[in-house]
Amino acid sequence: MEILVEKKTKGGKYYGFYFLVAVIFLYFLLFFFDPEGAHNSLKVSGNIFIRIIPVLLLVILFMVLIDYFLHPKTVAKYAGKESGIKGWFFAISAGIISHGPIYVWYPLLKELRDRGMRSGLIAAFLYSRAIKIPLLPLMVYYFGALFVVVLLPYIVIASLIEGEIIEIIERRKR
């Protein structure tokens, strides 16, 4: 079991629920002080939720496929301790290609980690998401092609550094 993964306590199990209740409480407070602001916030949240539904469905599909086809041994081969450069390549490429908001991908990453994926690779995946292929033309429009060409390799390098540091911390804690 990875060191950076914490054991699920009873409190941890309900963490998400408490968090949701706290946010709903914030909305109640806002309704008293700024009803229009609260209404607009709900509207924006509704739009976000509708937008993430297709990605959520995609994530469910991926999770079903992973559960059915990907055995821990396979995950360990491509993203486990012995995966080497292949693992980094797999994690960073997946991060760059992945679509939609990051929080939708957390359950899938947890599933992969439970099956043997290294925490360093999860960190590399999350960092490399800073490269958004569909948005590159917009980035070029605002900051110029040269800026984009220089920035992207540095993001890839930072993904590797972050993953490596997380693995070093993990090894030291063991």
Place this chain on the structure above:
Amino acid sequence: MINPKQKGISDEKTKSIVMSFYHAIKSLGTALPTLLGVVLLLGLFLTLVSKQFIASVFTGELFRDTVIGSAMGSIAAGNAVNSYIIGGELMKEGVSLFAITAFIVTWVTVSIVQFPAEAAILGKRFAVIRNSLSFFLAILVSIATVTTLILIR
């Protein structure tokens, strides 16, 4: 005639797919309250924090602005498109490219709003270490990028 052995294997496969589907739904269902909380928090953030407010916090001092850029990107949330648009506007306002680069990198790599979801699903320690590292790495990425650009030009 159907071979009973083959029928057994096919039944097992169907059962296994149903179980995989059940596991996926259960796993996502556990994460759903956190995801809903994050979506609601995003709605609050996008409605209450204006672009003008983000622009007003920069001071003009290079290193401090880079750290502020990294911090603002960490607090800000939403689609990365917004970070480019705000970054473009900030550039017009004369904010340094160091700060803007740190801002657009942390917008995606660090998230205060999404932190509860990350901590709940991937573990609190992992989330703290990853977000802290991403914050400092964004500053380094911004310094490296803009310095390289200066050298090239």
